Amino acid sequence: MNEPAIKIEGLRFSYGRNEVLRGVDLVVPVRSIFGFLGPNGSGKTTTIKVLLGLLKPGAGVCKVGGLDSQRDVMAVRRHVGYMAEDQQMFGWMRVEQIVGWVGSFYPGWDEKFVQELLNLLELPRESKVKSLSKGQNSRLALLLALGHRQTCFQR
Numbered sequence: 001m002n003e004p005a006i007k008i009e010g011l012r013f014s015y016g017r018n019e020v021l022r023g024v025d026l027v028v029p030v031r032s033i034f035g036f037l038g039p040n041g042s043g044k045t046t047t048i049k050v051l052l053g054l055l056k057p058g059a060g061v062c063k064v065g066g067l068d069s070q071r072d073v074m075a076v077r078r079h080v081g082y083m084a085e086d087q088q089m090f091g092w093m094r095v096e097q098i099v100g101w102v103g104s105f106y107p108g109w110d111e112k113f114v115q116e117l118l119n120l121l122e123l124p125r126e127s128k129v130k131s132l133s134k135g136q137n138s139r140l141a142l143l144l145a146l147g148h149r150q151t152c153f154q155r
Contacts, residue, residue, distance in 0.1 A: 003066035005030045006051065011060035013046055020046050024060070045084075052082060078106060081145035087137070091130030095123050095140060099147070106148035114147045 004027050011024040021043045028034045036044050049055040051062050053073030062069040064076045089098055099118070103109035118125060121139040124132075132140065 003030070003063070004028055005032070005065060006034075007061075007063045008047070008051075009061045011047065011050065011062060012058040013043075013050060013055060014058055019058075021050075021057070030065075048082065052077060052080060078108070078148070081148060083138075083141045083145040087141040089129050089137070089140070091128060093129050094125070095127055095129060095132070096125040098129055098140070099143065102144045103147060108148045110147060110149040113149050114143065117143045117146065 006026060006028040008024055008026040011021050012019065013021040020041075024043070024047060026047075036048070038044050046055065050057050051064055051069050053069050053076060056070065065079060067076050067079075069076050093101065095118075099114060103111065103114065117123075121143060123136060123140055123143065129137070129140070
Protein backbone atom coordinates (compact mmCIF):
# COMPACT_ATOMS: atom_id res chain seq x y z
CA MET A 1 0.00 0.00 0.00
CA ASN A 2 1.41 3.36 -1.03
CA GLU A 3 -1.07 5.89 0.37
CA PRO A 4 -0.12 9.56 0.56
CA ALA A 5 0.33 11.10 4.01
CA ILE A 6 -2.64 13.38 3.31
CA LYS A 7 -5.22 13.17 0.55
CA ILE A 8 -8.13 15.58 0.24
CA GLU A 9 -10.67 15.41 -2.58
CA GLY A 10 -13.52 17.84 -3.18
CA LEU A 11 -13.58 19.15 0.39
CA ARG A 12 -16.36 21.61 1.17
CA PHE A 13 -17.20 23.20 4.50
CA SER A 14 -19.50 25.99 5.63
CA TYR A 15 -20.02 27.87 8.85
CA GLY A 16 -23.75 28.39 8.46
CA ARG A 17 -24.24 30.15 5.13
CA ASN A 18 -20.59 31.15 4.88
CA GLU A 19 -18.83 28.60 2.65
CA VAL A 20 -15.15 28.67 3.61
CA LEU A 21 -13.88 25.60 1.73
CA ARG A 22 -14.99 25.10 -1.86
CA GLY A 23 -13.79 21.92 -3.52
CA VAL A 24 -10.34 21.70 -1.93
CA ASP A 25 -8.05 19.03 -3.44
CA LEU A 26 -4.65 18.28 -1.95
CA VAL A 27 -2.14 15.42 -1.95
CA VAL A 28 0.88 15.37 0.38
CA PRO A 29 3.25 12.47 -0.33
CA VAL A 30 4.69 10.37 2.48
CA ARG A 31 8.10 11.55 3.73
CA SER A 32 7.68 15.07 2.39
CA ILE A 33 7.86 18.43 4.08
CA PHE A 34 4.80 20.50 3.43
CA GLY A 35 3.89 24.05 4.40
CA PHE A 36 0.21 25.02 4.57
CA LEU A 37 0.30 28.76 3.95
CA GLY A 38 -2.30 31.37 3.14
CA PRO A 39 -3.85 34.61 4.31
CA ASN A 40 -6.01 34.83 7.42
CA GLY A 41 -9.47 33.43 6.78
CA SER A 42 -8.42 31.27 3.83
CA GLY A 43 -9.46 27.99 5.50
CA LYS A 44 -6.15 26.52 6.71
CA THR A 45 -7.29 25.84 10.28
CA THR A 46 -10.71 24.64 9.11
CA THR A 47 -9.04 22.16 6.75
CA ILE A 48 -6.81 20.87 9.55
CA LYS A 49 -9.79 20.51 11.89
CA VAL A 50 -11.63 18.45 9.24
CA LEU A 51 -8.50 16.30 8.79
CA LEU A 52 -8.48 15.64 12.55
CA GLY A 53 -12.18 14.81 12.62
CA LEU A 54 -12.97 17.88 14.74
CA LEU A 55 -15.33 19.25 12.08
CA LYS A 56 -17.59 17.36 9.67
CA PRO A 57 -17.26 18.41 6.03
CA GLY A 58 -20.25 19.29 3.88
CA ALA A 59 -18.72 17.21 1.07
CA GLY A 60 -15.51 15.52 0.07
CA VAL A 61 -13.09 12.98 1.43
CA CYS A 62 -10.12 13.52 3.72
CA LYS A 63 -7.60 10.78 4.41
CA VAL A 64 -4.54 10.75 6.62
CA GLY A 65 -2.21 7.84 5.87
CA GLY A 66 -5.09 6.05 4.15
CA LEU A 67 -7.39 6.49 7.18
CA ASP A 68 -10.68 8.31 6.63
CA SER A 69 -10.70 11.35 8.90
CA GLN A 70 -14.42 10.98 9.63
CA ARG A 71 -14.75 7.20 10.05
CA ASP A 72 -11.35 6.55 11.67
CA VAL A 73 -11.15 9.65 13.90
CA MET A 74 -9.33 8.11 16.86
CA ALA A 75 -6.86 6.20 14.68
CA VAL A 76 -6.01 9.42 12.82
CA ARG A 77 -5.49 11.32 16.08
CA ARG A 78 -3.15 8.62 17.41
CA HIS A 79 -0.86 9.28 14.44
CA VAL A 80 -1.02 13.06 14.15
CA GLY A 81 0.48 15.75 16.33
CA TYR A 82 -1.33 19.09 16.18
CA MET A 83 -0.30 22.40 17.68
CA ALA A 84 -2.92 25.14 17.53
CA GLU A 85 -1.77 28.75 17.46
CA ASP A 86 -3.91 29.49 20.51
CA GLN A 87 -3.33 26.22 22.34
CA GLN A 88 -5.23 26.14 25.64
CA MET A 89 -3.82 23.98 28.42
CA PHE A 90 -4.70 23.33 32.05
CA GLY A 91 -2.93 26.17 33.85
CA TRP A 92 -3.19 24.49 37.27
CA MET A 93 -1.02 21.55 36.11
CA ARG A 94 2.76 21.54 36.35
CA VAL A 95 4.68 21.01 33.11
CA GLU A 96 5.66 17.44 34.06
CA GLN A 97 2.02 16.66 34.97
CA ILE A 98 0.56 17.81 31.66
CA VAL A 99 3.29 15.97 29.76
CA GLY A 100 2.48 12.74 31.64
CA TRP A 101 -1.27 13.24 31.24
CA VAL A 102 -1.10 13.86 27.47
CA GLY A 103 1.33 10.96 27.07
CA SER A 104 -1.20 8.59 28.64
CA PHE A 105 -3.46 9.02 25.59
CA TYR A 106 -0.84 7.80 23.11
CA PRO A 107 0.32 4.17 22.96
CA GLY A 108 3.36 5.34 20.97
CA TRP A 109 4.43 8.05 23.43
CA ASP A 110 8.23 8.23 23.37
CA GLU A 111 9.22 9.11 26.96
CA LYS A 112 12.94 9.22 26.21
CA PHE A 113 12.38 11.62 23.30
CA VAL A 114 10.04 13.75 25.44
CA GLN A 115 12.67 14.04 28.19
CA GLU A 116 15.21 15.13 25.56
CA LEU A 117 12.74 17.75 24.28
CA LEU A 118 12.07 19.01 27.81
CA ASN A 119 15.80 19.65 28.17
CA LEU A 120 16.33 21.01 24.66
CA LEU A 121 13.37 23.37 24.93
CA GLU A 122 14.43 24.40 28.44
CA LEU A 123 11.00 23.82 29.95
CA PRO A 124 10.78 24.08 33.76
CA ARG A 125 9.26 20.73 34.81
CA GLU A 126 8.01 21.95 38.22
CA SER A 127 6.42 25.19 36.99
CA LYS A 128 2.66 25.60 36.64
CA VAL A 129 1.54 25.93 33.04
CA LYS A 130 -0.21 29.22 33.86
CA SER A 131 3.12 30.74 34.94
CA LEU A 132 4.89 30.01 31.63
CA SER A 133 5.76 32.80 29.23
CA LYS A 134 4.12 32.86 25.80
CA GLY A 135 7.26 31.37 24.26
CA GLN A 136 7.49 28.61 26.89
CA ASN A 137 3.81 27.85 26.36
CA SER A 138 4.43 27.49 22.62
CA ARG A 139 7.42 25.20 23.24
CA LEU A 140 5.31 23.04 25.57
CA ALA A 141 2.55 22.80 22.95
CA LEU A 142 5.15 21.74 20.36
CA LEU A 143 6.53 19.09 22.72
CA LEU A 144 3.00 17.72 23.27
CA ALA A 145 2.41 17.58 19.51
CA LEU A 146 5.69 15.72 18.86
CA GLY A 147 5.87 13.40 21.88
CA HIS A 148 4.12 10.44 20.32
CA ARG A 149 6.62 10.24 17.45
CA GLN A 150 4.68 7.81 15.28
CA THR A 151 6.30 6.26 12.26
CA CYS A 152 3.14 4.86 10.68
CA PHE A 153 3.50 6.95 7.50
CA GLN A 154 7.16 6.21 6.85
CA ARG A 155 6.85 3.36 4.41
